[in-house]
Amino acid sequence: MPGELMVRAGGKEYPILVGSGSYKEALPEILRRLGPDKVAVVSHPPLREMHGKDLEEALRDELPRHGRVIWFTFPEGEENKTLGTVTEGYRFLLRESLTREDMILAFGGGVVGDLAGFLAATYMRGVRYLQLPTTLMSMVDSSIGGKTGVDLPEGKNIVGCFYHPEAVIADVSVLRTLPEREVLSGLAEVAKYGFLYDTEILRGMEGWPEGRPPEGYDFAPLVRRCAAHKARVVGEDEMDLKGIRAFLNYGHTFGHALEAAAGYRMLRHGEAVALGMIMASRMAEWSGRARVPLVERHLRVLLPLLRDIPRPLEVSARDILGFMEADKKRGRSLRFVLLREWQSPELVESPPPDLVWETVERTLKDLHAAR
Numbered sequence: 001m002p003g004e005l006m007v008r009a010g011g012k013e014y015p016i017l018v019g020s021g022s023y024k025e026a027l028p029e030i031l032r033r034l035g036p037d038k039v040a041v042v043s044h045p046p047l048r049e050m051h052g053k054d055l056e057e058a059l060r061d062e063l064p065r066h067g068r069v070i071w072f073t074f075p076e077g078e079e080n081k082t083l084g085t086v087t088e089g090y091r092f093l094l095r096e097s098l099t100r101e102d103m104i105l106a107f108g109g110g111v112v113g114d115l116a117g118f119l120a121a122t123y124m125r126g127v128r129y130l131q132l133p134t135t136l137m138s139m140v141d142s143s144i145g146g147k148t149g150v151d152l153p154e155g156k157n158i159v160g161c162f163y164h165p166e167a168v169i170a171d172v173s174v175l176r177t178l179p180e181r182e183v184l185s186g187l188a189e190v191a192k193y194g195f196l197y198d199t200e201i202l203r204g205m206e207g208w209p210e211g212r213p214p215e216g217y218d219f220a221p222l223v224r225r226c227a228a229h230k231a232r233v234v235g236e237d238e239m240d241l242k243g244i245r246a247f248l249n250y251g252h253t254f255g256h257a258l259e260a261a262a263g264y265r266m267l268r269h270g271e272a273v274a275l276g277m278i279m280a281s282r283m284a285e286w287s288g289r290a291r292v293p294l295v296e297r298h299l300r301v302l303l304p305l306l307r308d309i310p311r312p313l314e315v316s317a318r319d320i321l322g323f324m325e326a327d328k329k330r331g332r333s334l335r336f337v338l339l340r341e342w343q344s345p346e347l348v349e350s351p352p353p354d355l356v357w358e359t360v361e362r363t364l365k366d367l368h369a370a371r
């Protein structure tokens with residue numbers, strides 16, 4: 001289709017189709033092209049409840065008469081992004097006789113997308129799949145770029161592979177059922193693109209009353225803009241080896257440790273990343289690396305997105321640093337993305353431990369004081 005966004009990576013090329021109602025438009029054509037007999041939708045039970053009928057209607061018309069839509073649903077939450085759930089998925093697909101000519105469709109947020117992608121990559125040595133992200137976070141980030149995987153008790157995303165979908169269909173009309181806290185969490189990833197690459201995004205967010213999108217806001221242009229950044233970065237550094245895709249981890253070194261310290265329940269992924277970006281902006285300023293003031297604007301854009309986090313936030317600097325240390329012991333170096341200026345990121349390896357400690361401790365203290 002002319003003018004559509006494309007991801008070009010790993011010798012593959014696939015579209016990102018963004019719009020309202022885009023899946024009803026796009027699915028028939030994609031199914032005609034790929035010609036599966038069965039489509040296995042991977043999702044969560046509440047999502048099937050809310051959107052299943054519409055989705056099945058869009059799929060059924062293009063399947064052959066003997067074709068079927070089958071659902072593999074698993075409970076919500078990061079704690080279910082595991083090899084155990086994947087194994088249940090393999091067995092389900094086998095029982096339903098899904099073949100390599102058939103197709104998987106990931107219908108959910110990043111948890112579903114990561115797990116479904118891994119299932120698709122490894123079932124029968126790989127079946128084709130589509131990403132139909134249903135959270136703002138997954139539309140702008142996780143559904144694009146082929147990173148798939150699951151967690152181990154030792155840490156997030158330890159097992160996985162790069163495996164790209166046939167297409168990403170970001171239909172913003174499904175966001176109507178997304179709880180507001182999840183919308184705010186997704187906006188943290190949007191802000192990340194602003195800080196890293198795109199001042200227009202930041203200006204737009206700063207113009208919202210109370211820092212949040214107004215009623216009836218059309219997310220499609222914003223999603224398209226962010227998805228274009230992600231597609232470009234993935235095209236330049238698909239396997240995350242050149243230090244280009246690594247910038248997308250802005251706020252994530254602190255964020256991942258925060259999520260782990262909070263037991264993956266207390267904080268949404270985007271909330272942890274928002275706090276992580278605030279910490280990163282402070283670290284950049286306090287270490288003298290930043291050539292412009294960063295913190296104030298980070299707070300202006302990100303604090304409104306943290307409206308719904310539990311207060312007081314029951315995590316300690318000691319726990320957060322403990323998770324970072326454990327990561328280091330596993331051979332992952334302590335690497336931070338810091339801004340020198342707006343839209344000018346750099347990678348910083350193993351900064352002084354005192355600086356990391358002070359950044360985490362003071363930010364948590366300020367957060368407690370601000371409740």
Ligand SMILES: NC(=O)c1ccc[n+]([C@@H]2O[C@H](COP(=O)([O-])OP(=O)(O)OC[C@H]3O[C@@H](n4cnc5c(N)ncnc54)[C@H](O)[C@@H]3O)[C@@H](O)[C@H]2O)c1
Nearest residue numbers: 044076109110111112134135137138142147174177178269
């Ligand atoms: N692969 C990547 O490149 C990448 C990048 C960033 C994050 N991730 C992963 O993404 C995950 C986080 O994803 P997330 O923030 O989308 O969370 P999520 O997938 O847990 O979804 C959040 C919640 O929203 C619900 N939900 C989803 N869509 C809905 C809708 N339209 N209406 C109502 N409820 C809806 C879900 O059922 C879930 O309870 C993490 O596992 C993270 O590691 C992966």
